[in-house]
Amino acid sequence: MPKKPTKTTTRKPAATKRSTATGKSTASKKSTNAKSQSTPTARTKAAHSSPKSKPSLARSVRSLWPFKGKSGSKRADRPIVTGMSMDRKLDLIGIGLALIGLLTLLALLSPTNASVTAGWMSLIARGFGWGMYIFPVALMLLGLWLVLRNFEQIPQLSVERLLGLFSLFACLLTAFHLFASPPAGEAYTIAEQGRGGGYTGGFIYGILEANLGQAGTAIALAAWFIISLALAFDVSVADLFKWLPPLIIKIQDRLDDLRSNGNGHSPVQRPKPVPTENIPHKDSQSRQPSTDAPPIPGPVVPTRTFLPRQDGNGHEWALPAVQNILDSGGDVVHDDDLDRRRASVIEETLSSFGAPVNVVEINRGPTITQFGVEPDFVESRTGRVRVRVGKIASLADDLALALSARRIRVEAPVPGKGFVGIEVPNEEVALVALRDVIESEAFRRLKSPLRFAVGQDVAGNAVAADLAAMPHLLIAGATGSGKSVCVNTLICCLLMYNAPDDLRLIMVDPKRVELTGYNGIPHLLAPVVVEMERVVGALQWVLREMDQRYHKLAQAGSRNINDYNAKLAARGEKKMPHLVVLIDELADLMMLAPDETERTITRLAQLARATGIHLVIATQRPSVDVVTGLIKANFPARIAFAVASGVDSRVILDQPGAERLLGRGDMLFHAPEAAAPLRLQGAFVSDNEIQRLVQFWQDQAGYVEPSYSPESGPVDAIPAGLPLKQMPLWEEMEAEERADPMLNEAIDLCRRQGRASISMLQRRLRIGYTRAARIIETMQDKGIIGTEPGPQGFEILDYGQAAPPLEEQGE
Known part of the structure; x- marks a missing residue:
């Protein structure tokens, strides 16, 4: 009897240990089975959730390799000896x-x-x-x-x-x-x-x-x-076969050049050709042939397209050839494997955040690559529903982190298409040459003389616009984002297809380095305005020019400048040119005279379209005190470059997006007829190309009278200390009837007397006080008399050809 308890006590721990070991082994087996059962399921789910990718050669070889180790082994405690890895x-x-x-x-x-x-x-x-x-x-x-x-x-x-x-x-x-x-x-x-x-x-x-x-x-x-x-x-x-259409165009251009050289004229090579005679030109789609007498055969320069234009003085103008002025861009190398890897990362990243998508389209542009993603369906309480577009747009920063990209912009959705556009920056930015855009079919379809190249979109397609249809353009962006290059591109396009009798320009450049290189071309009405005190006067002159043009249109019974020019051409008279005003920096002008500037620009933007006057305004400070509501309301065409914040983007485009641009020509172009802005890489024109174009027009302008007189230009004629409203622009160009008819007599009188005063003019000329005071102010504006009165009246500063009085000579 006493041995039984002893046996019982000695067996219970053994049974306990055995049962414990059995329980542990059973639990480990269950967990192992559970893991082995869950692993294929997880792998199957991962395989279904992962994006479809093409089987690579290495994966195929691994699947066909015959020497594989056994997946299962009954003796788990013995280490498995594996061979060399695949x-x-x-x-x-x-x-x-x-x-x-x-x-x-x-x-x-x-x-x-x-x-x-x-x-x-x-x-x-x-x-x-x-x-x-x-x-x-x-x-x-x-x-x-x-x-x-x-x-x-x-x-x-x-x-x-x-x-x-x-x-x-x-x-x-x-x-x-x-x-x-x-x-x-x-x-x-x-x-x-x-x-x-x-x-x-x-x-x-x-x-x-x-x-x-x-x-x-x-x-x-x-x-x-x-x-x-x-x-x-x-x-x-x-x-x-992408290379085939450009090759055919080049062959056609070469054949046209050979035909033009084979019309009985001997080709002459000149480093700087200047047409001195009527030169025959080849057929042009954008211009009507001249109705003058048959041109006299003259020397023809190969590969240069001449289009005779005759101004009011009887001089012929020749338009430059694109191939002689502009350089073509290089070939762009596409990495399709990188695009596919990025598409896989986009699908995996969005799926991990509960927004499964399928990449259905990839468009590679010069700056970015747009991945068109189609939202997939997810399970919900009410059944299968499509992923919300807003959820995809909110994951832009997460996508940028997964793709190691600087900035990612999500266009949700792409207008006119059934997918969301995810725009990822390229590793290398391709240069969009101005010549490539000009030679594109999109640019050739536009027949307007004021057409200009904008750039290339996210798919690499050229985009061009018509300034006459806008009719005004606002360009804004941070410093170094590409505004000045865009302005130079627009100017070059206008100069490539317009003679001075078709287009006149007024340029304002407070930085003194961007637009001053165009001085000397015959298109300028005056030298480039570099002093901000004179800009308001220039705008006031444009207002007077607009009013005069409206009077001419009303007298001719025409509704716009095109109808008016058609009537003038039928009568053989000189036509009215288009006028483009370019202001490179609006912020400085708004700080100097905000009220007058806003009032003048607003009135021009509202009324000047029918008269052929167009405004192009650029600013690097897109704030509400610079781009005011009145100004922005009359500029439906806008170009936004990279800005610092979404607030600045809303000022320019009335919506965010410009804060995610990359700079260096990356832009959002909002056309007047477009529902949403279009992302483009702006066309680039180099300094050498600009210099060749300016030199071409300067060579021709050397044979005609300049459009302005250097002695009476605004830089020398207008004193710097006068109030803005009293500073007219280009006195020699103002209408003579606006001056007082007794002004010259008053000037001669003051020079003979050696002094000037209001009371003297009243007595000698028998005029009233108001008229005499107005004549005194006019002589002050012209710099003939001083601004501070002395004991004997105002001092005479400019005696002209008359000799000073004897008492002054004696002094």
Whole structure:
């Protein structure tokens, strides 16, 4: 009896330990089974949730590799001895292929009598014929790709691309056999000799030639070659022929130049051609031919398009040729693999935040790449609902972090399309040359003389606009964002297609460095205004010019400048030119005279369109005290460059978005007829191109009278200390009837007397006080008398050709 309890007590702990161990092993088995059961499910879910990607070559080799370790083992306590990893095996295969390719290439370049090398050379010569020189290079490239496949710069080699490369190689071997032109039934005879495409090319050529004949084989090979290229480089067939339209345009331009040079005129090369005679011109789509007498044949400069324009003095103007003034841009290299990787990251990132999407379109532009994402469906209490567009837009910063991008802009949704646009900056920004935009079809479709190139959109398509249809343009952005380049681009486009009798310019440049280089061109009504005290006077002169033009339109019964010019052309009279006023910095002007500036600009913007007067205003301070509501309401066309905050973007565009731009020409262009702003990369024009264009017009202006007189220009004629409202612009250009008819008599009287006063003019000229005071103010404005009265009246500063009085000479 006493032993039973002892046995019981000794067995209970054992049973407890055994049961505990059994429980632990059972729990571990259950957890292991649970993990083993949950792992495939998780992998399946991850596989379904991950974006669809093309199977790569490395993944395919891993799946077909026969030497794989067993996934399960009954003895878990013994360590499993695994072999070499698959990555190391692929590295060894790559090294081997590259070595075989290198040795084969060396044997081809320097043949030897070694038995192994000679046999190998004979084998590949009979197998591939002339393609034996391509075979070792292909082996080397494939081997190097297997070794370097994990680098980001190395493109992914998918199964489709690999099939395309094999197909391209087989197509080339068949083409080699076609070029060898074997007689009927002797395709394998030349293959035995190592010619043509070898046995491989001879086999395919024999099948095609027997069924299609020689001509059919050639056509089939051409189609086969195009399809193989599209597969190998993963591009569309349309992208393969992008180079064809520009080449055709260049050939047409060259043929036109040859025809113009072959009309019996001897081509003369001149470094700076200046047309001195009536020069025949080629057909132009944007201008009507001259109705004057037949031009006298003269020397023609090759590749230069001359369009005679005759001003009121009988001088002929010639428009510059694009190919002689502007430089073309370089080719843009697209990295399709990078775009696909970014698309995968976008889908994974948005899916991880509960917003699954599918990338349905990729548009690569010069500055950014737009990924068009279509919102997917998610499960909710009410069923499957589509992801809200606002949720995708709110994840812009998270996308920027996942893509390692500076700034990302989400356009939700893209106007006219059924997806949301995610705009990601490119690693390298492509330069948009002005010539490329001018030579585009979008620019040629516009027939207006005031057309100008804007830039390229997110898909790389050229965008042009018409200043006459806007009719005014507001340009704003931070310093260094591209405003001045945009203004120079607009000016160059206007100067390329308008003669001085078609267009006149007034330029305001307070920085003194941006627009002063245009001084000397015949289009300017006066030198570039660089002193802000004179800008208000210039705007007041434009107001008077607008009123005078409206009187002329009313007398002729015309509603706008185009109808008026058509009537003048029918009568053979000189037409009325368009007038463009360019102000490079509005903020300085608003600080100097805000009320007068706002009133003048607002009235011009409201009324000047019909008279052919257009305003282009740029500012680097887009705040509400500079771009006021009245000014902004009359400028429906706006260009916003990069700004510091969303508040500045709302001032320019009435909506955010400009704060996420990248700078250096990246812009949002809001056309008057557009529902939303369009993101563009602005066209670029270099200083050398501007200088060539200015020199072209200056050379022609040297043969005619300048549009302004240097002695009476606004810089020298207007004193600096006068009030703004009393400073007229360009006294010599004002109407003579606005001056007092007794002004000259009063000036002569004051110069003879040696002094000037209101009371003297009243007594001597028998006029009233108001009129005499007005004459005194006019003489002060002209600098004839001083501004401070002395004991004997105002001092005479300018005696003209008259001699000073004797008492002053004696002093």
